[in-house]
Amino acid sequence: MKGLLKFIGTLGLLYGVSSGMAARAQETGAREDTAQVRTIPLWGHVKDGFTYAALHGTFVTLMREDSTVVDTMHVQCFNSGTPQEDTYYKFDVPARRARYIIKAEHPDYYPEYVDCTVRYVARNPYVDARHHEMRRRPYASFADRSLGEVVVKATKIRVAYRGDTVVYNADAFNLSEGAMLNELVRQLPGAELKPNGEIYVNGRKVDYLTLNGTDFFKGDNRKMLDNLPAFTVQQVKVYDKTTDRSEFLGYDTEKKAYVMDVSLKREYNTGYMANVAAGGGTDSHYAGRAFGLRYSDRSRVTLFGGMNNTNVYNDRPGENGEWPEESLTNGEFVTRQTGGEFFWQNKAKGIENSLTANAEWSDRDVNRKSATEAYLPQGNRYTRSSSLQDVDYMGVNANNWLTWKTKDHLLTVHSYVGYDRTDTHGYARDAAFDADPSAVGGIDEVLDSAFLLPSSGSARMRWLNRSSTRSLFEEWKYNVGHDMMWDAKLPWGDNLQLRFTGSLSRTENDRFEHYLLDYASSGSGADRRNRYDRGRRRNYYYQPSAEYTFNFPNDWHFLTYYNVSSK
Structure with a gap:
C-alpha cells in the first residue's frame, strides 16, 4: 500500500512539473507572438559605387543570418528627376534583436551584400542599413545586348x-x-x-x-x-x-x-568656362566685367570681377526693360568689385565645404546747385545754393559653410567675417540777396563773390545772409560670427543637438564740421562753430543651447531644450 501511494505521489509531482513547463512554454510563445506583432521599418539605399547615382531596377533580398529568405522587393525612388534622387528599399522586421543579410542585385552590377544587426530597438522608429555601393560589371559582359525599337520625335516639350x-x-x-x-x-x-x-x-x-x-x-x-x-x-x-x-x-x-x-548638359559637367564683356562710351564712360569657372562633379572654383562708371550697380536692365534702382542715382557713381567661390565635396557627399569672398569699392560724387526767386510784397528775394558730397566706400566679406554627415552624426558650421569703411566729404553753402545777382555770373561765381564781399556789398549785389558747412564723416565697422550645430542619433532612437551661436561687431565713427552763419544786419559778427562728434559702439552675442528630442514609434516627437543667451 505504501508503495502504491509513493508511486501515485511521484506521478502527481511529474504531472505538476510538466504542466508548469507547458504553461511557461505557452507564456513564452505568447510573448514571442506579441513581439512579432510590432514591427519597425528597415531602410536601405542602393547607389553606384563610383558615381553614387541612384540605381533603378535593383532587386533586393532580405535574409536571416542563416541565409533563409525573409522578403524581397525592387527598389523605389525618392525625389525622382532631381539632384537628390535616391533609390531605396524598406522591409518591416520584428522589433527585436536580430542579424540580417541583405543582397542587392542588378543586371549590370556585381551583387552587393550588406550585414545589418538590430542591436537595440527601444524608441527607434526605424533601422538604417549600410548603403549598397555596387560595382559595375566589365563592359564585355553586356556588350552583346541589342537595343529595342527607338522612336525619334521632333517635338520638344517645354x-x-x-x-x-x-x-x-x-x-x-x-x-x-x-x-x-x-x-x-x-x-x-x-x-x-x-x-x-x-x-x-x-x-x-x-x-x-x-x-x-x-x-x-x-x-x-x-x-x-x-x-x-x-x-x-x-x-x-x-x-x-x-x-x-x-x-x-x-x-x-x-x-x-x-x-x-x-x-x-553632360558634356559641360567638367571643364572650364570664361565670360568677358567690355564697352566704352561718351564722356569717358566705361563698363567691363569678367567671369571664370572651373568645375567638375565634386568641385568648383569661380572668380569674377567688374567695374563701371555708368551709375549702375547691376549693369543690365530688368525683365521689362526698366533699369535697376541704383541707376537712378544723382551725380556720378563708380563701382569696382571682385570675388570668388571655392566648393568641394567628397565622393560620398558626406563632407561638403563652400567658401565665398567678395570685395567692393565705390565712389559716389553728387553736386547740387539751385537758383530761386521768391516774390514778396516788400521786394523779391533771391537765393543761390551749392553742395558737394563725395562718398568713398570699401567693403570686404567672406563666408564659409562646412557640412559633415555620417549615418549617425550631422555637423554644420557657418563662419563669416566682414569689414566696411565709409569716408564722406561734404561742402555746402548758400546766400540770400535783395537784388538779382545774375549779372555777376553763374551760381558758383555768385557764391564766391558773396563770401568775399563785406556785408555792404556793391550796388548790383548785396547779400542779406550767408552760410557754409564743411564736413567730414569717417566710419568703419567689422563683424565676425560663428554658428556650429551638431546633431546625433542616439542608439535608443532619440536625437540630441548641441549648438553654439556667437557674433561680435564693432563700429567707430568720427564727425568733423565747420559751420558759418552770417547776417548782414547783425552787428555782432558771424556765428562760427567747429563741431566734433565721436561714436564708439561694440556689440556681442552668444547663445549655447542643447536640445533633446524623444521620438516615439507612432511618429510623435517630444522636444526639450535649454539655452543661455547673452541678451
Missing part, C-alpha cells in the same frame, strides 16, 4: 511635371546667340525675374538658385544669372527641397526650401 517637381527643357526655348541664364529664366512659363536677381515661379519666391544640386554663391542669384551661358543648360527644375537636418533625422524639422536647380 514643361513637364514629375510629382511636385516642375521640369523645364532648356533646348525647347529660342534664345539669342551668347544668351546667359537670365534670358532663359525670363522665358520660363510662370517665372518672373526681378532686377535684383530674385526669382518668382507662379507667384512664389525661389529661396535658392542652385547648380547641379549644390549652392552657388548662396543668396546672390545674379552671379549665376549673368555669367552662366544658356547653351550649357540641359534642364531647369523647380521643387521643394528638404533641408539637410530634416533629411538626416528622417522627419521635417524645418521648412522646406523652394529651389530652382540648373542642370548642365
Whole structure:
C-alpha cells in the first residue's frame, strides 16, 4: 500500500512539473507572438559605387543570418528627376534583436551584400542599413545586348511635371546667340525675374538658385544669372527641397526650401568656362566685367570681377526693360568689385565645404546747385545754393559653410567675417540777396563773390545772409560670427543637438564740421562753430543651447531644450 501511494505521489509531482513547463512554454510563445506583432521599418539605399547615382531596377533580398529568405522587393525612388534622387528599399522586421543579410542585385552590377544587426530597438522608429555601393560589371559582359525599337520625335516639350517637381527643357526655348541664364529664366512659363536677381515661379519666391544640386554663391542669384551661358543648360527644375537636418533625422524639422536647380548638359559637367564683356562710351564712360569657372562633379572654383562708371550697380536692365534702382542715382557713381567661390565635396557627399569672398569699392560724387526767386510784397528775394558730397566706400566679406554627415552624426558650421569703411566729404553753402545777382555770373561765381564781399556789398549785389558747412564723416565697422550645430542619433532612437551661436561687431565713427552763419544786419559778427562728434559702439552675442528630442514609434516627437543667451 505504501508503495502504491509513493508511486501515485511521484506521478502527481511529474504531472505538476510538466504542466508548469507547458504553461511557461505557452507564456513564452505568447510573448514571442506579441513581439512579432510590432514591427519597425528597415531602410536601405542602393547607389553606384563610383558615381553614387541612384540605381533603378535593383532587386533586393532580405535574409536571416542563416541565409533563409525573409522578403524581397525592387527598389523605389525618392525625389525622382532631381539632384537628390535616391533609390531605396524598406522591409518591416520584428522589433527585436536580430542579424540580417541583405543582397542587392542588378543586371549590370556585381551583387552587393550588406550585414545589418538590430542591436537595440527601444524608441527607434526605424533601422538604417549600410548603403549598397555596387560595382559595375566589365563592359564585355553586356556588350552583346541589342537595343529595342527607338522612336525619334521632333517635338520638344517645354514643361513637364514629375510629382511636385516642375521640369523645364532648356533646348525647347529660342534664345539669342551668347544668351546667359537670365534670358532663359525670363522665358520660363510662370517665372518672373526681378532686377535684383530674385526669382518668382507662379507667384512664389525661389529661396535658392542652385547648380547641379549644390549652392552657388548662396543668396546672390545674379552671379549665376549673368555669367552662366544658356547653351550649357540641359534642364531647369523647380521643387521643394528638404533641408539637410530634416533629411538626416528622417522627419521635417524645418521648412522646406523652394529651389530652382540648373542642370548642365553632360558634356559641360567638367571643364572650364570664361565670360568677358567690355564697352566704352561718351564722356569717358566705361563698363567691363569678367567671369571664370572651373568645375567638375565634386568641385568648383569661380572668380569674377567688374567695374563701371555708368551709375549702375547691376549693369543690365530688368525683365521689362526698366533699369535697376541704383541707376537712378544723382551725380556720378563708380563701382569696382571682385570675388570668388571655392566648393568641394567628397565622393560620398558626406563632407561638403563652400567658401565665398567678395570685395567692393565705390565712389559716389553728387553736386547740387539751385537758383530761386521768391516774390514778396516788400521786394523779391533771391537765393543761390551749392553742395558737394563725395562718398568713398570699401567693403570686404567672406563666408564659409562646412557640412559633415555620417549615418549617425550631422555637423554644420557657418563662419563669416566682414569689414566696411565709409569716408564722406561734404561742402555746402548758400546766400540770400535783395537784388538779382545774375549779372555777376553763374551760381558758383555768385557764391564766391558773396563770401568775399563785406556785408555792404556793391550796388548790383548785396547779400542779406550767408552760410557754409564743411564736413567730414569717417566710419568703419567689422563683424565676425560663428554658428556650429551638431546633431546625433542616439542608439535608443532619440536625437540630441548641441549648438553654439556667437557674433561680435564693432563700429567707430568720427564727425568733423565747420559751420558759418552770417547776417548782414547783425552787428555782432558771424556765428562760427567747429563741431566734433565721436561714436564708439561694440556689440556681442552668444547663445549655447542643447536640445533633446524623444521620438516615439507612432511618429510623435517630444522636444526639450535649454539655452543661455547673452541678451
